[in-house]
Amino acid sequence: MNQIVSAPVIVLDAIQRVRNIATLPEVASKVRQLVDDPECTADDVDRVVRNDPALSTRILRVVNSSFYGMPGQFSSVKRAIVFLGLNAIKNITIAASLNKIFRPQSIQPPFKVENLWNHSIAVAAISRQLANQAGTVSSDDAFLAGLIHDVGIIVELQACRAEFGDVLQRFTKDPDLSLCDAERQVFGVTHEAFGAELCRAWMFPEQLVDVTGNHHDPSALPEQRRTMPRIVHLADILADKAGMPAAMRSDSKKLDPELLEDIGVTTTDLAAIAQHLPAEIAEVKQVFAI
Secondary structure (H helix, E strand, O other): OHHHHHHHHHHHHHHHHOHHHHOOOHHHHHHHHHHOOOOOOHHHHHHHHOOOHHHHHHHHHHHOOOOOOOOOOOOOHHHHHHHHOHHHHHHHHHHHHHHHHOOOOEOOOOOEHHHHHHHHHHHHHHHHHHHHHHOOOOHHHHHHHHHHOOHHHHHHHHHOHHHHHHHHHHHHHOOOOOHHHHHHHHHOOOHHHHHHHHHHHOOOOHHHHHHHHHOOOHHHOOHHHOHHHHHHHHHHHHHHHOOOOOOOOOOOOOOOHHHHHHHOOOHHHHHHHHHHHHHHHHHHHHHOOO
């Protein structure tokens, strides 16, 4: 009983201490607020984005890449916003902010945040393709959900460095212990709890709170909220199997045929995604200047 009561305190205290990442950059925050307003127009977003030359350049890089299938067609940020749509622009600004959060650092070799970022990119790319195949959620939303799914690990690393070192030691020494189990032994909760609370602090949509908070166990959510967490859960497993785990070693579960059926994809779809994954990851890194 004490552990259940104390877990939220641990998480809230960590978020309070990680002020440098618990606040989105001003432009990203402003774009998010604008797009969430039903009265928002492309002109409104354009006025904000134009004040950030780096973001303007990144938007043009994205829209002119094969990532959106329109290489070299746009020179105006305003036209890019109209073409991509407000939601996609919001996701791009957030994604552009995330790569600063996942800055290279180490806590205990061979754990590196750079590897976690590469894993997140892979999960984002796979989530986008799964969303395209399934047709049930926005592929742009799926990309961002995949990119941010493990952000709770960054909270642990930044706010609870010594304890996270203990987690990694336990995980490394016991091959039968999952990272989540090691986190529960030390924190009483997993990185999912930290990630979900950070998304709440950022005032992200409930869908992203659900993904960060339940990507290892989508079934814990009500059925109507499981679609995106299921997609990211499958993408997480596939990235792990492709040799890009979040931690130092593979920690994935076996593929569940029922999960594929729930999402609406087949093993043939997964084979095609795996075949194109290296090129997709390279494209993401180039487009977002990662």
